Amino acid sequence: MMAARAPRTGKRKVDADAPVLTMDSLLATKEIVVACGPGGVGKTTTAAASALMAAINHGSKVLVLTVDPAKRLANALGLDGIGNTEHRVPNAAFKAAGVKPRGELWAAMLDTKESWDSLIRQHAPDEQTRDEILANPLYQNIAGRFIQSHDYIAMERLYEIHSTGEYDLIVVDTPPTRNALDFLDAPERLADFFSSRLLRWLIVPYRSKLINVATKPFYQISDRILGTEFMGDISEFFILFQSMYDGFVERSKAVGRLLSDRRTTFVVVSTLEATPLREAEFFAEQLTERKLHLGAIVLNKILPDYLQGRAGTKVAEAMKDRAGDLAASLAPGLASVDAALGDPTQIARVLTEVADSYLNFQVVALREMEERASLAVAPDVLATVPFFDTDIYDLSGLLRLGEQIWT
């Protein structure tokens, strides 16, 4: 009933014969789907539901790579305590949800530290360098603690899995970033960082003790802020890292290329609340500006249509204004069901509460409708998902969501 729609923009010419794009057709033609958007809007669930639908309907081997799923959802996907490796969601789980998939659904969770370690193992020129890097306190801090490293590693892991050619489709959930676009810039930033002149400045004196006029202020400031010893630690770390420079830069460029490849599409997830929606809109604009493919916008937690009707407003107002009279008329009927239900005062109170609640939620629903109408971006697919009264924590729940966005 709340189906995906083709673009509602006036700018594009609509060809009457052109097939209507849906999540179904979008996911059938892409190899990578990146789910992104602000925090707290159901990104992980949407990614998992999309992957599930593709596995059920397309007969393909699908992987959902999630960052931080809710525990019960992780359990449902067989991800509890498993970490970085990919696992197939067992057929029993599908059976419990009452579906028979044509394809396979696999799931993996992103473990930042482990992913970094495996990257180092792969690129280190020899065992000694590898061990020295892995044991370096600075490395451990960068890999485990500081959040910018999550942005890069998520995309890096995506690249790695995609290169194996194991999966027909990979749906990746992106980490919650300070800035929604951080993960897009991460590969490029890393490449910039390693080829930076400053990095060379930092490493030179460690080798030759030669400081020239141009670099002197940099050292003075750095030394005074951080202390010579720490600067030495940093230098050592980057000298070790230098040995992997070519591999890293090459790799991060390849990751960047993969994201802008035709086989990759982005799905922006949001709700219709003002703040997340503005952020999602900004995100969608940035994707377009970077010539990345904005495949779909999925709007989650949409309040039901019946809250918008003016007829409902009239009914609710009547119920409120005439609560006493209505209660008096309804009391005998209710009392005939059960004597305890026939108290007119109580009935009047219930009618008032019900009407007030409707009017309250209507304010929110109308605000959402207004937000939706003013949405300033035009993806191939715009899908909406109604507010579910329970949390989604198993395949049946994902299926309910998936069916809403699919066609």
Next chain:
Amino acid sequence: MTPLLERKLVFVTGKGGTGKTTVASALALLAASRGKKVLICEVDAKGELAGYYESPPTAFKEREVQPGLFAMTMDTEASLREYLKLQLHIPIVGRIGPVAKAFDFLATAAPGVREIMTVGKLCFEVRSGDWDMVVVDAPATGHIVGQLAAPQAVNGLVKVGLIRTQTDWMLDMLSDPEITGLLAVCTPEEMPVTETIELADRVREETTVQLAAVVVNRVLPELFGRQEEAVFDALAAPGPLAELNGLIDGQAGPVLEAARLAVTMRRTRSTHLERLRGGIDPDVPLLYLPFLFSRSHGLRTTKQVAGSLGEELGL
């Protein structure tokens, strides 16, 4: 436990979408309305804070947005420049370019530098004595621990140097529960509650900052008592509903359906609330803020939330 409003430095955090900035801006407004001179600082510079006070955009230099309430936006580079100039007397006039570059590089290379410049600036503001209270619209739950633990992390990595000498007094300030506290905002939903419980554990284990309170935001009203719910169920049955439709000459079905949705939503949420109560140290107060059925967000909403927050704090 030191009451929230008596602390000098309050970090407000929460999962994305729970209303972190709403609560931070309301807390600052509440404190200012009680005669305190308050600074509120937006750390993730998205420029949203101004909207909550309907003020012109905020910048690194604070501006008065309400009587007694000043707002600023964190800029780590500006913070470093200020620090170099005021504290170290390093002449950087005219060479802002190289400093910015060096800083950018260091901040990427040396973990914790950006975080320490942020926490450092906030601690400086508290120490300056200019403010009765500094409220921080801090990073989201995923990032706050790294932020608050930065002084220790830096202490572990940096053995000497000026940063090292600064982190010691910062740690003293952050560790003092009479001065500093963390306010975690969540909504009664699965992920926000789970993250809040995890946050409470991590804050205790990895930082020296005390969790001062948890705000449970967007709590839905209880529509019915048990007997009233029985009446509601009976009303929604085909016979009485048809009668009601006739009496009001319209369709009451959707109106009753909406109430059913509201009741179910509240019920689902109450299980998460119980989990929250069980997962947080009982000494940490839980403050409940109602769901706002409002048209838009702005100063009016901020005032409403400040009012509710004041009631919850027993003011």
